[in-house]
Amino acid sequence: MRVLTVDDSRTILAMLHHTLSNAGFEVLQAEDGQQGLDVLKNESVDVVITDINMPVMDGIEFIRNVRASGMHNSLPILILTTETSQDKRDQGRAAGGTGWIVKPFDPDKLISVIHRVVH
Amino acid sequence: MSDLDDFKATYFDECSELLLELEEQFAAIEDGDRSSNRLNAVFRAIHSIKGGGGAFGFSGLVGFAHAYETLLDHVRDGRVELSEAVTALCIRANDIVADYVAAARDGTELAEGYGAEEKHQFDALTSGDPDLGSESMEEFDIDFVPVMVTIAGAEDELAAEPFDLAVLDDSFEAPPLSPETGHWTIRFTPHSELYARANDPLLLLRELATLGDVEVNARVDEVPALADFEPFGVYCAWEITLRSETATEATIAEVFEFVEGNCDLSIERGLVPSAEDMLDRTMEETAPSPAELIETAEVAPGAEAAPVLSFAELAESMKPALKAAAPVMPAPLKPSATASEEPEGDNDRRSGPEDRRNGVQSIRVDLDKIDRVVNMVGELVITQSMLTQQMDETLRARYQELVRGLEVLAQTTRGLQDSVMSIRAQPVKTVFSRMPRLVRELTAKTGKKIRLETIGENTEIDKTIIEQLSDPLTHMIRNSADHGIESPEKRVAAGKAEGGVIRLSAEQAGGNILIAVEDDGGGINRERVLQVARERGVVGPEQQLSDEQIDQLIFAPGFSTAAEVSDISGRGVGMDVVLSNIKKIGGSVHVKSWTGKGTRMTLRLPLTLAVLDVMLVKVAGSPYVIPLSSIVETIQCARANFSRMPTGAQVLQVRGEYVQVVDLATRFAMGTEIERDNRFVVLCEAEGGVKVALIVDDIIGQQQVVIKSLEENFQSIEGIAGGTILGDGNVALIVDVQGLKSQALNHKSAA
Numbered sequence: 001m002r003v004l005t006v007d008d009s010r011t012i013l014a015m016l017h018h019t020l021s022n023a024g025f026e027v028l029q030a031e032d033g034q035q036g037l038d039v040l041k042n043e044s045v046d047v048v049i050t051d052i053n054m055p056v057m058d059g060i061e062f063i064r065n066v067r068a069s070g071m072h073n074s075l076p077i078l079i080l081t082t083e084t085s086q087d088k089r090d091q092g093r094a095a096g097g098t099g100w101i102v103k104p105f106d107p108d109k110l111i112s113v114i115h116r117v118v119h
Numbered sequence: 120m121s122d123l124d125d126f127k128a129t130y131f132d133e134c135s136e137l138l139l140e141l142e143e144q145f146a147a148i149e150d151g152d153r154s155s156n157r158l159n160a161v162f163r164a165i166h167s168i169k170g171g172g173g174a175f176g177f178s179g180l181v182g183f184a185h186a187y188e189t190l191l192d193h194v195r196d197g198r199v200e201l202s203e204a205v206t207a208l209c210i211r212a213n214d215i216v217a218d219y220v221a222a223a224r225d226g227t228e229l230a231e232g233y234g235a236e237e238k239h240q241f242d243a244l245t246s247g248d249p250d251l252g253s254e255s256m257e258e259f260d261i262d263f264v265p266v267m268v269t270i271a272g273a274e275d276e277l278a279a280e281p282f283d284l285a286v287l288d289d290s291f292e293a294p295p296l297s298p299e300t301g302h303w304t305i306r307f308t309p310h311s312e313l314y315a316r317a318n319d320p321l322l323l324l325r326e327l328a329t330l331g332d333v334e335v336n337a338r339v340d341e342v343p344a345l346a347d348f349e350p351f352g353v354y355c356a357w358e359i360t361l362r363s364e365t366a367t368e369a370t371i372a373e374v375f376e377f378v379e380g381n382c383d384l385s386i387e388r389g390l391v392p393s394a395e396d397m398l399d400r401t402m403e404e405t406a407p408s409p410a411e412l413i414e415t416a417e418v419a420p421g422a423e424a425a426p427v428l429s430f431a432e433l434a435e436s437m438k439p440a441l442k443a444a445a446p447v448m449p450a451p452l453k454p455s456a457t458a459s460e461e462p463e464g465d466n467d468r469r470s471g472p473e474d475r476r477n478g479v480q481s482i483r484v485d486l487d488k489i490d491r492v493v494n495m496v497g498e499l500v501i502t503q504s505m506l507t508q509q510m511d512e513t514l515r516a517r518y519q520e521l522v523r524g525l526e527v528l529a530q531t532t533r534g535l536q537d538s539v540m541s542i543r544a545q546p547v548k549t550v551f552s553r554m555p556r557l558v559r560e561l562t563a564k565t566g567k568k569i570r571l572e573t574i575g576e577n578t579e580i581d582k583t584i585i586e587q588l589s590d591p592l593t594h595m596i597r598n599s600a601d602h603g604i605e606s607p608e609k610r611v612a613a614g615k616a617e618g619g620v621i622r623l624s625a626e627q628a629g630g631n632i633l634i635a636v637e638d639d640g641g642g643i644n645r646e647r648v649l650q651v652a653r654e655r656g657v658v659g660p661e662q663q664l665s666d667e668q669i670d671q672l673i674f675a676p677g678f679s680t681a682a683e684v685s686d687i688s689g690r691g692v693g694m695d696v697v698l699s700n701i702k703k704i705g706g707s708v709h710v711k712s713w714t715g716k717g718t719r720m721t722l723r724l725p726l727t728l729a730v731l732d733v734m735l736v737k738v739a740g741s742p743y744v745i746p747l748s749s750i751v752e753t754i755q756c757a758r759a760n761f762s763r764m765p766t767g768a769q770v771l772q773v774r775g776e777y778v779q780v781v782d783l784a785t786r787f788a789m790g791t792e793i794e795r796d797n798r799f800v801v802l803c804e805a806e807g808g809v810k811v812a813l814i815v816d817d818i819i820g821q822q823q824v825v826i827k828s829l830e831e832n833f834q835s836i837e838g839i840a841g842g843t844i845l846g847d848g849n850v851a852l853i854v855d856v857q858g859l860k861s862q863a864l865n866h867k868s869a870a
Contacts, residue, residue: 008163010483011130011171018122053163067315076317098317099377104174116326117318117377 001118002026002044006036006062007051007080012103016049016080019107025114033062040066045075047118049101052081052088060095067096076117080105123175127224130171134220137164139552141213146555148206158195161209165191168216172223180219183234186241187212193245205244210556212237301331301364303371306385308338308356313381320357326374331363356383486582489542496532496539497825503532504822505847540726544579547625547634550588551576554596554623561600568618569604571596578625580632584724587704588634591697595636595720596621598673598694603640603718613715615639631748632726637719643712645669667809670710674698705826705840707805707857731843733824735851736801736815739789742851743815744824744843749803749856751810753818757796771800771812778802781859782814786838791816803856811859826853 003025005016017027028043030036032054039045048066052059059079066072079092079100089100098117101110144161169184191209193199215234222229305327309320327333338356342348361371371386378384507525515522551573558571604610604619611617622637649669652658657675664672673694701708706724725731733744734753760772761780770777780800784791791798793816801813824843829836829852840855 009167009171010133011126011167011174014129015126015174018126053166055160055163072317073315074317074319076319093316093377093380096316103170116322116374119319119322 001046002028003114004028004030004036004039004043004045004048005050006030006033006048006054006059008032008054009051012051012080016110019105019110022107023111033057033059033065036062037065037069040069040072047114048075048077049080049114050077052079052092060091063092063095063097078113078117127175130175131220131224133171134168134224137168138213138217138220139549140164141216142556143552145206145210145213146552148201149555149559153201155195158191158201162188162191162195165216168220172220175223177219177223179229179233180216180223183212183219183238184216186238187216189245190241199244208237208240212241301362301366302389303361303363303366304385304387304389305359305361305371306356306383307359307375308383309353309378310381310383311351311353313378314351314353316377316381318378318381320355323374323378324357324359327359327361327371330366330370330374331361333362334360336360484542489539493539493543494825496536500532500536500823501825501844503528505845508820508822508847540581541579543582544726545582545585546577546579547585547588547632548576550585550592551623551625553589554592557593557596558600558621561597565600565604566606567600567604568607569600570618570620572620572622574622574624575626578627578632580625580724580726584632584704584706587700588722588724591700591722592623592634592636594694594697596623599636599638599640599718599720603638603642605641609641613641627726632724634722634724635719637717639717642714642716642718643670643673643710645712645714648672667711670712673710674708731824731826731853732821733843733853734801734821735819735845736799737817737819738783738787738815739791740816741789742819742845742849743783743854744851745801745803745813745854746840746856747821749805751802751804754800754802755796756798756800756814759800759812771802773802773810773812776810778810778812780812780814783854784814784816786859793817805857805859811856813854813856813859824851824853 001024003016003020005013005020005027006029007013007016008031013029013031017029020027028039028045030039033050034057036048036050037057040048050059050062054062057065059081063077063079066075066077076098077096079089079097080103081088081092081100092100099113101113141161141164144157144164148157148161165184165188169181169188172180172184187209190199190205194201194205199205212234215237218229218233221227307320307323309318313320324333324335336358338358339354341356342354343352368386368388372384375382375384503525507529510522510525554573555571558569561567562569599621604621605613605615607617610619620639622635624637625632625634627633645666649658649664649672652669652672652675653660657672658664674697675695698708701722701724704724706722708720708722710718710720712718731744732747734747734750736743736745754773762770762772762777764770764777769780771780772778799815799818801815801818802810803813804810824845827842827844829839829841832842838855838858840853840858842850842852845851
């Protein structure tokens with residue numbers, strides 16, 4: 001199973017990579033929404049995990065673009081953010097986000113959340 | 120735990136970058152650029168520092184960063200004005216964040232309540248705001264529970280209870296364990312948004328099944344005839360009976376957490392048979408089993424629930440439907456069919472080079488790995504030059520193809536070397552960007568008006584050299600602000616503008632990078648410098664020095680001319696430290712001063728530390744190398760115009776200029792049997808344009824060498840800058856032109 005992780009923080013990318021690859025996922029990385037879109041154009045993934053606050057293109061815009069492309073209607077996108085405030089979460093969902101993960105994430109919880117949205 | 124350490128190392132690396140970014144952004148903000156891009160970048164930087172800090176449980180850092188972040192959030196959407204006072208507060212806050220990060224990295228404790236005053240100011244600025252008041256702090260508590268990041272061997276018990284938090288939250292209303300209350304009836308009707316967000320009812324039902332025994336009934340009465348069927352229509356609903364001793368309304372609701380608002384959901388305790396339920400049961404004979412329905416939902420939700428129709432009906436309804444739908448159907452179906460597969464064909468071609476150019480394509484590589492490549496390339500360069508050396512005339516004539524191949528190899532090696540070097544290169548901007556702030560601080564401390572100009576900040580130079588530049592540049596700029604630029608009154612009296620200018624510039628000159636710190640101040644007070652130098656015994660009482668030599672004295676160890684030692688330039692340590700730091704990275708420092716007009720200090724730095732272009736010479740039978748960058752020309756001794764000074768010192772006359780001569784054989788105390796006329800003069804230019812003529816026995820050729828430190832492998836020797844291993848395995852010493860020149864000067868001065 002392939003996961004695309006999108007986050008401008010190297011620390012978070014590293015931790016995601018570690019957690020996910022230990023759980024047997026193949027991990028792709030992007031540092032902002034635009035890079036994320038570029039990856040999706042060339043690679044097929046089973047699930048996306050994205051941060052909200054990012055330079056160049058933020059997570060909300062990224063999700064909106066993924067859905068608008070029409071190519072990834074059934075691709076689960078998890079929003080990874082420290083912001084638990086309802087409005088960010090709602091914005092993410094309204095843009096087409098499938099679910100969310102609260103940072104800092106518990107590794108087991110992360111994996112279980114992924115299994116909630118992907119076969 | 121080593122994983123955790125790795126993450127921490129990554130985090131602190133990232134923090135240094137983010138803190139640097141903060142400096143840059145605030146420098147621009149202070150210059151009046153308050154665009155939302157800058158404010159967003161600042162917000163993100165603090166947000167990332169906080170986020171990572173939370174993961175490692177650095178609670179002090181997180182607490183402070185959170186309050187700061189809240190303020191920045193207010194600033195960026197205009198609720199708090201970015202006044203000068205707020206900017207100053209932010210700059211102070213950056214320092215505090217940096218201190219917190221440093222303390223977390225070094226494992227030290229900061230004083231109790233460090234940054235508390237600033238935190239209060241954040242709260243005061245942001246309070247009274249309903250949006251981010253108490254509510255956000257509440258969330259913040261949940262948000263930043265420190266979590267251990269041990270992953271590899273995580274206990275299985277933990278995994279078995281993925282929703283323990285929710286269980287705890289609702290434990291007070293956990294139902295008593297009776298068969299009656301152990302039953303739940305859940306009615307679930309998805310809306311189209313649920314599918315649009317890639318949620319999948321099958322997964323929800325599966326997850327529900329992990330809570331206990333489930334019986335799932337699909338309600339397919341809404342499924343229309345195929346003719347009326349819309350590909351993205353939503354026709355299915357489910358009713359689930361859950362039997363579980365442990366499930367609570369909260370644990371069930373959590374399963375549907377991600378689809379809240381995108382479906383109709385009712386969760387009721389007990390068995391609640393409904394009219395629809397009864398209807399469903401009557402339909403079971405014609406309808407597919409729930410399991411089948413669920414499986415089909417996986418592909419296209421509701422879409423293949425069509426078998427409700429009998430086969431005959433289906434065939435009948437398809438005739439008109441096919442005609443009507445034919446032009447429409449394929450289009451909307453296509454994306455759904457390819458959605459889960461790699462998009463191919465047209466799409467792939469479209470996302471070709473153009474897209475690659477738009478995205479920043481980069482990877483992070485461990486510096487050690489790059490250094491290994493740099494070293495190997497260095498060795499490759501040497502082997503290549505060795506091969507070229509082996510080609511004598513006979514071989515050249517006989518193996519022309521081989522010669523051509525070697526020429527191509529030489530070119531390729533050069534290209535490879537340049538490419539590898541450019542990997543290690545970084546723009547000097549990374550260190551220049553720290554200087555505006557320094558100048559602001561100095562302006563505040565000295566009461567002088569100083570403006571900093573930077574030129575050529577995109578000039579690239581080896582990363583290791585950049586890292587070593589920060590201290591010397593700081594010292595040099597401090598020195599310029601403290602000793603160079605005069606007070607506003609003095610400047611006006613001298614007919615200059617009230618405010619002084621310090622110009623920081625970088626440029627590439629051949630194989631070197633020149634970094635200059637210039638000021639338009641009073642220049643070096645040579646009388647005073649000489650007086651102090653004599654007082655301290657740096658210069659003998661009878662010794663006569665040229666203006667230029669006096670200027671260089673400011674780099675002498677323990678030298679300071681400020682009448683009163685200020686806390687800015689330090690206590691007499693500084694400029695000599697600059698010199699030793701720069702020498703360490705293979706560079707040199709030169710100062711030039713114009714009385715009343717200003718001073719320019721220039722650092723000459725190598726482009727890279729790894730490889731040096733040299734001329735290979737022979738002295739008393741041993742090979743030596745002289746850095747090519749310092750050689751002006753070579754002359755046969757027979758044609759050279761030597762003469763003697765009245766002091767007895769030998770000089771070389773070149774185009775009307777007298778140049779100090781150093782016979783390397785004599786200098787290194789080795790005899791040579793080569794006749795004087797058959798030897799060579801290598802005219803070198805040391806720092807500051809001072810020339811020195813080195814006499815060698817023979818000139819062998821030009822090549823590149825990998826520098827090996829003499830200090831590390833043996834000990835430091837005057838007049839020798841290092842060693843290198845030649846292609847034939849022989850060791851050659853690198854002549855330190857700068858060192859020989861200063862010795863030559865000393866000899867002359869002493870004489």
